Amino acid sequence: MITGNALKAVLSAAFLFIASCGFNYETNVESGTRQGILHIGNGDEPRELDPHVVTGRIESDLCLALLEGLVGWHPEGKRLIPAAAKSWEQSEDARTYRFHLREDAKWSNGDPVTAADFVYSWRRALLPALGNNYAYMLYYIRNAERFHQGEITDFSQVGITAPDDLTLVVELENPTPFFLQLLTHMSYYPVHQATVEAFGAADERGTRWTRPGNHVGNGPFKLKEWVLNRSIVVEKNEHYWDAGTVKLNQIVFYPIQNATTEERMFRAGQLHITNNMPVDKIAHYRQERPGALKIFPFFSTYYYLFNTTATPLDQVKVRQALTMSIDRQQIVDKITKAGEIPAFSYTPPDTNGYTATAQVRYDLERARALLAEAGYPDGTGFPGLELMYNTSEGHRRIAIAIQQMWKTNLNIDVTLTNQDWKVYLDKRDGKDYQVARAGWIGDYLDPNTFLDMYTTSSGNNDTGWSHRRYDALIARAGATTDQDRRFALFQDAESILMTELPIMPIYTYVSKSLVSPDVRGWRPNILDIHPFKYISLVPSADELSADDLSADDLSADDLSADDAD
Amino acid sequence: MAEPGANRTPVNAGAMRISTSPRQDAWRRLKKNKAAMFGLAVLAVLAVLSLLAPWITPYSYSAQDLELGPSPPSPEHWLGSDLFGRDLLTRMLYGSRISLAVGFIATAVALFIGVSWGATAGYLGGRVDTIMMRIVDVLYALPFTIFIILLMVVFGSNIILLFLAIGAVEWLTMARIVRGQVLHVKQKDFVEAAVSLGLSRFQIIRKHVIPNIMGTVIVYATLTVPNVILLESFLSFLGLGIQPPQSSWGLLISYGVETMEEYPWLLIFPATVLSVTLFSLNFLGDGLRDALSER
Numbered sequence: 001m002i003t004g005n006a007l008k009a010v011l012s013a014a015f016l017f018i019a020s021c022g023f024n025y026e027t028n029v030e031s032g033t034r035q036g037i038l039h040i041g042n043g044d045e046p047r048e049l050d051p052h053v054v055t056g057r058i059e060s061d062l063c064l065a066l067l068e069g070l071v072g073w074h075p076e077g078k079r080l081i082p083a084a085a086k087s088w089e090q091s092e093d094a095r096t097y098r099f100h101l102r103e104d105a106k107w108s109n110g111d112p113v114t115a116a117d118f119v120y121s122w123r124r125a126l127l128p129a130l131g132n133n134y135a136y137m138l139y140y141i142r143n144a145e146r147f148h149q150g151e152i153t154d155f156s157q158v159g160i161t162a163p164d165d166l167t168l169v170v171e172l173e174n175p176t177p178f179f180l181q182l183l184t185h186m187s188y189y190p191v192h193q194a195t196v197e198a199f200g201a202a203d204e205r206g207t208r209w210t211r212p213g214n215h216v217g218n219g220p221f222k223l224k225e226w227v228l229n230r231s232i233v234v235e236k237n238e239h240y241w242d243a244g245t246v247k248l249n250q251i252v253f254y255p256i257q258n259a260t261t262e263e264r265m266f267r268a269g270q271l272h273i274t275n276n277m278p279v280d281k282i283a284h285y286r287q288e289r290p291g292a293l294k295i296f297p298f299f300s301t302y303y304y305l306f307n308t309t310a311t312p313l314d315q316v317k318v319r320q321a322l323t324m325s326i327d328r329q330q331i332v333d334k335i336t337k338a339g340e341i342p343a344f345s346y347t348p349p350d351t352n353g354y355t356a357t358a359q360v361r362y363d364l365e366r367a368r369a370l371l372a373e374a375g376y377p378d379g380t381g382f383p384g385l386e387l388m389y390n391t392s393e394g395h396r397r398i399a400i401a402i403q404q405m406w407k408t409n410l411n412i413d414v415t416l417t418n419q420d421w422k423v424y425l426d427k428r429d430g431k432d433y434q435v436a437r438a439g440w441i442g443d444y445l446d447p448n449t450f451l452d453m454y455t456t457s458s459g460n461n462d463t464g465w466s467h468r469r470y471d472a473l474i475a476r477a478g479a480t481t482d483q484d485r486r487f488a489l490f491q492d493a494e495s496i497l498m499t500e501l502p503i504m505p506i507y508t509y510v511s512k513s514l515v516s517p518d519v520r521g522w523r524p525n526i527l528d529i530h531p532f533k534y535i536s537l538v539p540s541a542d543e544l545s546a547d548d549l550s551a552d553d554l555s556a557d558d559l560s561a562d563d564a565d
Numbered sequence: 566m567a568e569p570g571a572n573r574t575p576v577n578a579g580a581m582r583i584s585t586s587p588r589q590d591a592w593r594r595l596k597k598n599k600a601a602m603f604g605l606a607v608l609a610v611l612a613v614l615s616l617l618a619p620w621i622t623p624y625s626y627s628a629q630d631l632e633l634g635p636s637p638p639s640p641e642h643w644l645g646s647d648l649f650g651r652d653l654l655t656r657m658l659y660g661s662r663i664s665l666a667v668g669f670i671a672t673a674v675a676l677f678i679g680v681s682w683g684a685t686a687g688y689l690g691g692r693v694d695t696i697m698m699r700i701v702d703v704l705y706a707l708p709f710t711i712f713i714i715l716l717m718v719v720f721g722s723n724i725i726l727l728f729l730a731i732g733a734v735e736w737l738t739m740a741r742i743v744r745g746q747v748l749h750v751k752q753k754d755f756v757e758a759a760v761s762l763g764l765s766r767f768q769i770i771r772k773h774v775i776p777n778i779m780g781t782v783i784v785y786a787t788l789t790v791p792n793v794i795l796l797e798s799f800l801s802f803l804g805l806g807i808q809p810p811q812s813s814w815g816l817l818i819s820y821g822v823e824t825m826e827e828y829p830w831l832l833i834f835p836a837t838v839l840s841v842t843l844f845s846l847n848f849l850g851d852g853l854r855d856a857l858s859e860r
Contacts, residue, residue, distance in 0.1 A: 260822075260823045260824075278823065278824075280823070280824045280826075280827040280828070281826075281827070283827075284826070284827070327631075330631045330632075333631075334631040334632070334634055335631070335648070393820075393823055396809070397648060397649075399809070400629075400649060400809045400810060401629065401631065401649060403809065403810065404627060404628070404629045404649070404810065407627070408628070408629075415808055416808050416809050417808065
């Protein structure tokens with residue numbers, strides 16, 4: 001039996017124990033800042049780390065740490081800077097680029113990075129059997145599309161050559177004003193030939209070359225540890241040519257899907273930077289810790305995909321009715337609540353000077369009429385729809401709101417299913433869905449990054465939609481140098497897209513994250529790209545850094561497409 | 566206090582003294598137990614309320630009022646409204662249908678399989694016992710979530726399957742407990758008496774063994790119900806159980822947790838009702854055990 005006194009003693013001992021824990025315990029952020037280890041939320045478990053296989057944001061951030069393209073973004077996201085290439089020249093007709101690689105660039109195993117590595121990597125990215133969804137990013141290179149489609153098998157006909165170890169010559173199909181921006185994309189990253197081929201053929205997906213211990217990269221960091229569903233750790237690559245600039249010793253990426261969990265971890269000092277943040281907490285942070293809250297316009301559209309290969313979504317009128325019957329303003333005001341902009345076209349407004357004139361409307365009467373014309377007056381006889389989203393409370397809330405809007409406005413029953421990220425991507429790729437949530441982040445500042453996704457040959461067109469005139473317009477825009485004429489062609493293309501509606505735009509994103517005041521060199525920008533090599537950690541009090549970090553507010557106008565040093 | 570059971574009367578002594586059946590006897594004792602009767606009353610009220618939901622509330626559980634959004638309790642919405650402006654009371658009433666149904670049906674499934682399996686293994690003993698219990702061990706070793714996900718993937722996600730799937734997993738512990746009890750009971754004199762009277766094994770298990778282990782089984786069953794209710798929310802969250810706009814207590818709580826600092830009522834009310842239900846079940850379970858084991 002415990003007597004009164006004994007009980008008191010036990011309780012006070014317990015209290016002391018808890019209190020002492022509280023005082024001595026060092027949080028991840030404190031110890032990380034001291035040791036130069038960045039703890040960052042990364043949304044979900046990556047599907048792969050192979051730059052020529054992956055498509056998602058989760059993976060591209062990891063690739064940004066592990067690999068480096070010829071050109072990179074300045075940390076402010078406004079201009080391009082030399083990366084693996086130290087300089088380059090452009091020919092008079094703007095169709096040929098000559099890149100000069102760095103003599104001191106090395107892979108993480110000490111091998112030199114050569115022009116041949118780039119030739120090998122880009123060839124690999126284009127190998128038909130690899131099934132790279134992003135292969136079309138390389139189609140601007142002469143004959144690359146034909147090689148990828150299997151029309152030619154001789155790679156020497158493709159416009160990529162390496163006259164010597166440090167020179168890479170790229171010939172383009174057409175003058176491409178945004179070509180240098182493309183080079184920052186992971187599909188143009190190099191891979192280490194010996195490593196890739198030690199674990200399988202060049203065009204084999206999912207081999208073990210991306211595992212810790214095997215992985216070799218040319219980025220500022222190298223892969224140290226990968227524990228499924230727990231964390232991925234990368235550490236400083238001492239062979240990196242610019243290792244002097246890299247301040248961080250390690251980065252720990254956590255696959256946290258749940259924004260609420262992430263916010264709690266941030267508050268408990270477990271994370272320096274979050275991937276997302278729960279909308280319900282925005283008001284609180286605006287008031288209490290404005291320095292940590294980073295909300296900025298983001299070059300990205302949130303939308304739904306319609307699988308146009310199956311009934312009832314193979315009917316244009318059904319897709320139009322569905323698109324016209326959701327109240328986007330209400331969704332951004334009442335559900336997402338972070339200042340998102342309702343999207344009535346696919347490309348975000350003012351994309352480097354381009355704003356789509358073709359817009360979808362919110363028009364219930366017309367929507368009901370269209371549904372009736374499609375053979376389902378007042379939703380009678382409509383087979384019902386399944387709406388798929390990847391597990392996240394944010395997507396769930398939007399899905400619930402849209403489910404009810406379709407029910408109330410069109411009398412259509414929608415069931416919701418949520419899937420883990422990998423399953424979700426597989427189902428999208430295999431067109432094993434009816435309606436699916438999607439988001440697209442522009443890969444470079446040009447309408448083309450959005451619009452060329454829905455051409456017939458694009459690997460990222462998961463809707464089954466194919467339109468000859470649309471393909472022709474995008475191809476013509478690609479062959480045009482005059483910016484006004486290009487934009488006019490894009491306007492025509494987008495008006496087809498917004499009439500045919502294989503996709504239903506919902507809103508233009510803002511990027512939302514929480515950033516610890518200890519983090520320096522993290523600049524908000526419209527592409528939401530934050531090269532890790534410029535990030536450093538300095539212990540600081542909350543108030544100091546609030547001003548420091550929110551100083552530079554970017555707008556889309558500040559960004560010019562392709563000026564490089 | 567003396568140890569419970571030390572003053573246990575001989576089997577069927579009560580029945581001999583007063584000319585009532587053991588069942589009536591137990592009911593009489595249960596009625597005297599205030600806590601148990603309170604628990605029973607609460608459960609009955611909840612069950613009736615869930616059935617009468619459409620007549621109690623003027624709101625629909627799915628209709629949204631985004632303009633209203635999350636609002637604290639008010640005369641219009643007694644328990645407030647959720648993120649989509651849906652009346653929380655309404656969603657709790659409709660949710661209780663699913664939660665109570667899952668709780669009781671899945672527990673009943675677990676009870677049925679677990680008791681028959683455990684009693685058979687325990688009573689027959691020997692090789693049969695070994696084989697049956699090893700089967701239980703093997704199923705135990707299967708990660709339960711994967712097992713349910715497999716079931717759902719193969720058979721699709723529907724509510725009846727959810728009941729069965731949860732029940733089909735929860736019976737394992739029940740079978741072990743029952744077996745242990747049966748091993749204990751089968752050495753008792755009254756079982757030997759039954760054997761010498763020439764009753765078949767099935768009759769002995771059904772008439773003599775199972776009634777004597779009911780006390781433990783019922784207590785365990787009352788603990789299974791809350792487990793199952795929460796399990797349903799976990800599966801629903803994974804996309805395997807019920808799907809929006811339907812609601813259940815477990816789902817309401819898991820959504821409430823997401824926003825507990827901004828809109829605490831979304832967590833407090835569903836959590837309170839769930840806790841009250843669990844208490845009621847435990848009170849009732851304790852009462853039942855006392856009432857039944859007194860024989």
